[in-house]
Amino acid sequence: MDTVDELMAALHACRGAWDAPDRSGDPVDLHDHALQTAALLRRARPSDKELQLAGLVHDIGHLLRPGDDAHHAEVAADAVRGLLGARVAALVRLHVPAKRYLAAVEPARGLSPQSALTLGVQGGPMTREEVADFEADPHAEDAIELRQADDAGKVVGLDAGVMEDWREVLDLVAATTAGERQARV
Numbered sequence: 001m002d003t004v005d006e007l008m009a010a011l012h013a014c015r016g017a018w019d020a021p022d023r024s025g026d027p028v029d030l031h032d033h034a035l036q037t038a039a040l041l042r043r044a045r046p047s048d049k050e051l052q053l054a055g056l057v058h059d060i061g062h063l064l065r066p067g068d069d070a071h072h073a074e075v076a077a078d079a080v081r082g083l084l085g086a087r088v089a090a091l092v093r094l095h096v097p098a099k100r101y102l103a104a105v106e107p108a109r110g111l112s113p114q115s116a117l118t119l120g121v122q123g124g125p126m127t128r129e130e131v132a133d134f135e136a137d138p139h140a141e142d143a144i145e146l147r148q149a150d151d152a153g154k155v156v157g158l159d160a161g162v163m164e165d166w167r168e169v170l171d172l173v174a175a176t177t178a179g180e181r182q183a184r185v
């Protein structure tokens with residue numbers, strides 16, 4: 001995805017799109033899930049725009065490649081890396097490993113029925129070695145914060161604003177990313 005307009009179009013297209021194409025999955029559509037996750041992160045980390053945007057876009061893999069639960073995080077990360085930068089892409093990619101991590105270190109923690117179901121195809125709870133590797137990742141703490149918002153952002157009927165609220169933040173982070181790329185060449 002090369003422009004904020006293109007990404008905004010994809011986010012709008014999340015209205016009426018679901019993590020499971022047959023609607024057997026989570027009870028809110030991808031559009032409301034994106035807005036709720038981003039709003040929770042804005043409350044938890046008001047100054048971290050990149051984390052908030054990672055929350056906003058983390059599940060667009062379900063839109064871009066329906067039915068591929070196992071790879072939806074990588075698909076989304078690849079789609080936004082050029083536009084929103086390496087950190088946002090890393091946090092998006094880590095939202096599934098963070099779920100596998102939390103399933104290993106806090107097995108009693110509740111997941112939505114759909115998240116529990118897809119945990120299997122995503123590799124199940126992390127092994128002890130995987131836990132150690134995950135904890136060594138500089139993005140681990142932020143990825144866990146994102147995952148907690150992800151798991152909480154599935155409330156039917158909760159108003160978390162409108163997608164256009166995020167255009168300005170997307171423009172800002174996209175401009176910073178383009179500026180950094182320019183500075184490197």
Ligand SMILES: [Fe+2]
Pocket residue numbers: 058059072095
């Ligand atoms: Fe996801």
Ligand SMILES: [Fe+2]
Pocket residue numbers: 033058059150
């Ligand atoms: Fe999600």
